[in-house]
Structures are given as C-alpha cells and as structure tokens.
Amino acid sequence: MTNQYDLIIIQKVLAGDVQAYATLVNHYKDMALSLAYNILLNREEAEEAAQDAFVKAYTSLRSFKGNARFSTWVYRIIVNTALNKKKTRKYFSVELHESLDEELPLELNNVVITNTNAEHKKYIQLAMRSLNDNERICIALYYLNELSVEEINELTGISTSNIKVLLHRARKNLYKALHHYLKDEITNLI
Amino acid sequence: MEQDKQLKEILLKGSEIASANFTDNIMKRVNNLLEKTYYYQPLMSGKIKKAFLITFAGLVMLILILCLIGAADITFINRIKLTQFPDSIYHKILYFIILFWIVFTTNSFIQKNKFKIY
Numbered sequence: 001m002t003n004q005y006d007l008i009i010i011q012k013v014l015a016g017d018v019q020a021y022a023t024l025v026n027h028y029k030d031m032a033l034s035l036a037y038n039i040l041l042n043r044e045e046a047e048e049a050a051q052d053a054f055v056k057a058y059t060s061l062r063s064f065k066g067n068a069r070f071s072t073w074v075y076r077i078i079v080n081t082a083l084n085k086k087k088t089r090k091y092f093s094v095e096l097h098e099s100l101d102e103e104l105p106l107e108l109n110n111v112v113i114t115n116t117n118a119e120h121k122k123y124i125q126l127a128m129r130s131l132n133d134n135e136r137i138c139i140a141l142y143y144l145n146e147l148s149v150e151e152i153n154e155l156t157g158i159s160t161s162n163i164k165v166l167l168h169r170a171r172k173n174l175y176k177a178l179h180h181y182l183k184d185e186i187t188n189l190i
Numbered sequence: 191m192e193q194d195k196q197l198k199e200i201l202l203k204g205s206e207i208a209s210a211n212f213t214d215n216i217m218k219r220v221n222n223l224l225e226k227t228y229y230y231q232p233l234m235s236g237k238i239k240k241a242f243l244i245t246f247a248g249l250v251m252l253i254l255i256l257c258l259i260g261a262a263d264i265t266f267i268n269r270i271k272l273t274q275f276p277d278s279i280y281h282k283i284l285y286f287i288i289l290f291w292i293v294f295t296t297n298s299f300i301q302k303n304k305f306k307i308y
Contacts, residue, residue, distance in 0.1 A: 018217075018221065018224065019217070021216075021217070021220060022216075025213045025216050025217070026213050029208040029212050029213060030205065030207055030208050032208075033207070033208045033212075034205040034206050037206045046206065047212065050208070050212075051215055051216050051219070055216060055219050055223070058216075058223075059223065117203070120203055121203060121204050123204075124200060124203055124204025127204075128201075128204065139201070140201075143194070143197060143201045144198075144202065144205055171193075171197065174197070178200065
C-alpha cells in the first residue's frame with residue numbers, strides 16, 4: 001500500500017466514510033502489534049496499546065498533514081502509547097517480566113528444539129528479549145516496520161549515529177542469541 | 191545487504207500477528223466515539239450565574255422602586271444628567287435592545303448549553 005493510496009483512504013475517512021478506516025487498520029495492524037510488542041514484551045498489553053493508538057490516530061486524523069508517510073505517523077503514536085503504558089505499568093502494576101520469564105525459560109540448553117513454527121517464533125522472541133530496550137526498538141523499526149535511520153531518528157529522538165551503533169550492536173547480539181537458542185536450526189529459518 | 195534480508199525474514203517469523211477481532215474492536219470503539227455526545231462544562235458555574243442575575247434583578251427593582259415613589263430628592267438621582275439625544279437614536283437603541291434579547295433568548299433555548307462535536 002503506497003502513501004498515495006493511504007492518503008486517498010484518509011480523505012475518504014475525513015469525508016465521512018468511517019468504515020474506510022478499517023482498510024488502514026487491516027494493513028498496518030500486524031506491524032503495529034509487532035512494534036508495541038517489542039516495547040512492552042507482553043502480547044495482551046501490546047494488543048491493547050496498538051488498539052488505543054489506532055483510535056488515537058483516528059481522532060487526530062485531521063492533524064495528519066501528509067508530509068510524512070502515514071505509517072511513520074501511526075508508528076509514532078504507537079511508540080508513544082506503548083512507552084506510556086510501560087511507564088504506568090512500572091508504577092502501578094506487578095512486575096510482568098517475572099511471569100513472562102517463567103512462561104519462556106531463558107535457559108534452553110536442555111530443551112529439545114522441535115522444528116515447528118511456533119517454537120521458532122518463541123525462540124526468535126527470546127533472542128529479541130536479550131537485546132536492551134533501545135536496541136530492540138531500533139531493530140523492530142528498521143527491519144519489521146521498514147523505517148529508514150532518519151525516520152527512526154525523527155520518531156524516537158535518538159541521533160542517527162547512535163541509531164547506527166545500536167543497530168550494529170543489536171544485529172551482533174541478535175545473531176549471537178539466535179545461534180545460542182537455535183543452534184543449527186537458524187539455517188532452516190532463512 | 192543479504193544479511194539484512196535474512197535477518198528481516200527471521201524477525202518476521204518471530205513477529206506477533208494481530209488477533210482476528212483486532213480491526214472489529216477498533217471500529218467498534220471508533221463508532222462509539224462517533225455516537226458519543228460531548229458536554230462542555232460552562233465557563234461560569236451555575237451559582238455565580240444565579241448570584242449575578244439576582245444582584246442585577248435587585249438593582250433594577252431598586253432603581254424602579256425609587257423612580258416610582260418619586261424619590262427625587264435622593265442625591266445620586268439628582269446628579270444624573272441625561273444627555274439629550276434625538277428621538278431616532280432612542281428608537282434605534284430600544285430596537286437593538288429588544289432584538290438582542292429576542293436573539294439571545296432564542297439562542298439559549300435552542301442551545302440549552304449543549305454543544306455537539308460531530
């Protein structure tokens with residue numbers, strides 16, 4: 001979906017065709033969820049944050065001027081919503097990492113790895129978890145959301161040189177973690 | 191470049207997929223927003239408004255009573271010197287005041303302090 005097509009749909013929505021917004025949501029929902037997940041590291045919270053972000057995007061759709069891509073604009077809302085959620089979680093709720101860590105054991109040396117997609121998904125997510133927050137967000141934005149370094153800089157406020165360093169370090173750590181978790185299985189993934 | 195491609199493929203395999211009712215939930219919330227009517231808090235609270243009205247009405251009544259009982263010897267009334275305007279200007283002012291109150295009352299009746307966003 002090109003930015004031009006996005007703009008046509010936005011015009012339709014602003015003209016009163018509310019249901020046209022579903023097309024935009026359908027197109028960006030998986031990327032939005034992945035981004036929120038890589039910030040919050042919790043499936044339910046990520047889905048909630050992504051939904052909140054899409055509703056926020058709808059209510060402020062008139063303020064979208066079309067200078068940037070719609071995807072970048074939405075991702076910015078998602079990043080802000082997810083980070084706010086993470087902040088409030090820190091103050092008001094129980095530590096979720098503990099329960100998640102139980103759910104996905106980090107020590108996998110003794111675990112027999114079966115060749116299923118679900119297992120691969122789990123281990124890739126574990127590898128992502130081994131990165132720090134900034135590295136993970138940069139990797140997600142760069143590879144999953146296909147944003148350029150400049151766009152990531154605009155969105156996160158991290159300097160371009162720092163983003164390049166983070167990406168380089170994240171790639172290295174990610175490969176190391178993937179080799180650790182998946183061993184020879186990594187070749188089957190590609 | 192090739193490594194980037196491979197890493198992207200791997201990461202896509204590990205990415206989360208939105209639930210089946212993801213879009214429906216959003217559209218439900220969007221439609222709820224559209225149906226919702228927003229009420230704004232008036233700038234002036236009801237109590238202050240009432241106090242102003244009572245004071246205003248009290249003053250009007252007081253001046254009216256003073257005029258009716260012909261208390262011409264009250265000093266402040268003696269000091270008031272009306273500027274002499276031609277009759278036409280008085281008529282214009284009177285029409286303006288009548289029209290203002292008609293429009294104001296009709297508008298208040300229609301709006302009833304309620305504003306709808308959508």
